[in-house]
Amino acid sequence: MNKTPLWQAIGNALREDMAEGRYKPGDKLPTEAELAERFGVNRHTVRHAMSALVEDGTVRTRRGSGAYVQGVPTDYPIGKRVRYHQNLRAAGRAPSTKVLHVETRPSTAKEAERLSMSTGDLITLRHGVLYADNQAIAHAISEFPEARLPGIGHLMRNQTGITVALEMAGVTDYTRVSTRVRASLANATQALHLELREGAPLIYTTSLSIDPHGQKVEFGRTWFAGERVTLTLDENG
Incomplete structure (x- = not known):
């Protein structure tokens, strides 16, 4: 059975956090370094997950500021x-x-x-x-x-x-x-x-x-x- 890629699992975990209200619309998400530590992966994997969240409209980024929740399911x-x-x-x-x-x-x-x-x-x-x-x-x-x-x-x-x-x-x-x-x-x-x-x-x-x-x-x-x-x-x- 194919395993879920780590970056996709991280994205799913963050979406679940948003659905449960841990992160609300407008909230700033943890930094790449903090997320890498939380999930035990490198920053490149976190960056891949964040890119997918940005692409589907769940998260938006601000240059020099970080990533913010765009919306919840x-x-x-x-x-x-x-x-x-x-x-x-x-x-x-x-x-x-x-x-x-x-x-x-x-x-x-x-x-x-x-x-x-x-x-x-x-x-x-x-x-x-x-x-x-x-x-x-x-x-x-x-x-x-x-x-x-x-x-x-x-x-x-x-x-x-x-x-x-x-x-x-x-x-x-x-x-x-x-x-x-x-x-x-x-x-x-x-x-x-x-x-x-x-x-x-x-x-x-x-x-x-x-x-x-x-x-x-x-x-x-x-x-x-x-x-x-x-x-x-x-x-x-």
């Missing part, structure tokens, strides 16, 4: 009522979304199956990037049954929030009925959108949401930046 709950903006505000983060592209077209066989439609029925796809405190945390593609929700494509082009657009399309409430999670690695496009290095770890989720009548209203695919997000199970909703 964002807690993102997964439950029946996942509302991106609401959840992040509850966690004390400032949420925002950048819509990259919205398209409405005939569905493929696989897309139609996911949303219980007939192949060729119109589907709307919204591609976007999710941010927390102005840091990109996820690349998301949401699929909506245009044939079942006429006009949802137009609403998605004019509404940043999915919940608002669905409500305007007549979906007064919706709940998530399934979520699948697996590990993934960032391809060139995802790395660009998330400001990560190509091959950086991602958490890939797929989800299905229904309206109060059991009709499928959204199938979502989301690639979370693995080093910036902690997915949590919300058992109460």
Whole structure:
């Protein structure tokens, strides 16, 4: 079995320190010499770990001053009522979304199956990037049954929030009925959108949401930046 490189283990340990609150946003990290002593390695290994933290946006450096915590992993709950903006505000983060592209077209066989439609029925796809405190945390593609929700494509082009657009399309409430999670690695496009290095770890989720009548209203695919997000199970909703 391949061993984790020392520099990567050091980076993981520092991220865990940040997640537990030992180092908070804005805090100065120990010097290279202090970290080398803590982990029992040379300064070159520490420097490699710090470079990776800087590259993925976890740490920033100031010339002649040292390294500072840029941010800590964002807690993102997964439950029946996942509302991106609401959840992040509850966690004390400032949420925002950048819509990259919205398209409405005939569905493929696989897309139609996911949303219980007939192949060729119109589907709307919204591609976007999710941010927390102005840091990109996820690349998301949401699929909506245009044939079942006429006009949802137009609403998605004019509404940043999915919940608002669905409500305007007549979906007064919706709940998530399934979520699948697996590990993934960032391809060139995802790395660009998330400001990560190509091959950086991602958490890939797929989800299905229904309206109060059991009709499928959204199938979502989301690639979370693995080093910036902690997915949590919300058992109460």
